[in-house]
Amino acid sequence: MCLSSPVDVHTPRTLDEALELKAALPEARFVQGGTDVMVELNFGRSRPPALVNLAELDELRGWSSEDGELRLGAGLTYTEAMRPELAELVPALAEAARTVGSPQIRNRGTVGGNLGTASPAGDALPPLLAEGALVDVASVRGVRTLPLDEFLLGVKRNALEPDELVTAVRLAPSGGPQTFMKVGPRNAMVIAICSLAVIVDAAAGEVRASFGSAATTARRVTVPLAEAAALPERVADAAAPIDDVRATAAYRRHSLRVLASRALERCLRS
């Protein structure tokens, strides 16, 4: 460690300060919970000249609900997403949060970090996508909002400009029966082989499903409620999985078909 090049650490106390740093230090790495960034640092995979610690920003913490709209701060941890009050509003997100890593990881990892990393396996992404979430991003130039499906561009690629930060995710909870499922070798500490969130939105007359780890980004499929039985095939058709160390493409497609059918059963029964 002593041979490593110096790294400046900045700890902004306000969001404005953080945005000024984002504009001034395009090479800096921004850290919230650290569960992705610290692995890169520990293994020498990245050596940014500066780190910006976002963990002291009140503006990114917690969640709020107003006029039927839910706002999740980018710094919302998975542990917080699992707590009953929020789990009641977005049950599939709470279920997904509970499958992330371990208690240690869930206490640190955040929804904003999941968006920043933009892995196709990000566990928070399918439930957020299925609820039609919007992403608030900010920079010194101002604030803009993108639908999550436009924010996610590819494998670990998102629509953030170099001077922008994710500040929040917003959605209107549908209140419909919903669930999240994930395939992996054990319940904890697993990167999804594939994952699926399903929401039955009777008010909108549709069933929405979003899957992860089976395309370059999480993807959404919507079918009319009357055609719900077609969902498993529609999900399997929409998937574009690859063969990798975790599973084959064929296994992923098959698993998604099975998960979609079980998820429907679970949601339509309740």
Add this chain to the structure above:
Amino acid sequence: MKIALTVNGERREADLWGGESLLTMLRDTLELPGSKNACEQGECGSCSVLLDGELVCSCLVLAAQADGHEIVTVEGLASGDELHPVQRAFVDAGAVQCGFCTPGLVVAVTDLLARTPDPGDDEIREALSGNLCRCTGYAKIFDAVRLAAEGR
């Protein structure tokens, strides 16, 4: 850079490299080697500590993020020569084999019992899912958790 924090109830200062993990600082600078360094990617839990009362992998916390915060390591659990009840239960249940995972497990079990004084098997399993025992001594570890819970 320099930071100041509270470790096991004591005010400590540390001079560190900006990219350093909390684990490295605890072991190499503050000379608290109880938290173990194994995977450095949050997979094994042997570096578990409490940060402001929350269970975390110290390898995944940037040391600089601990500036102004409070850390409890496995060294901070005992009162003088008196072992913490969870430590006592690990000894009494024989829940230690090679011992490498033990400090992280002791911290994780302490956290579990503080929140859930009488955990069921599934709760124990879920709470300890981030701590690996390479000797696979999980049966005795479960015994230790139940013993510590009974003793409370």
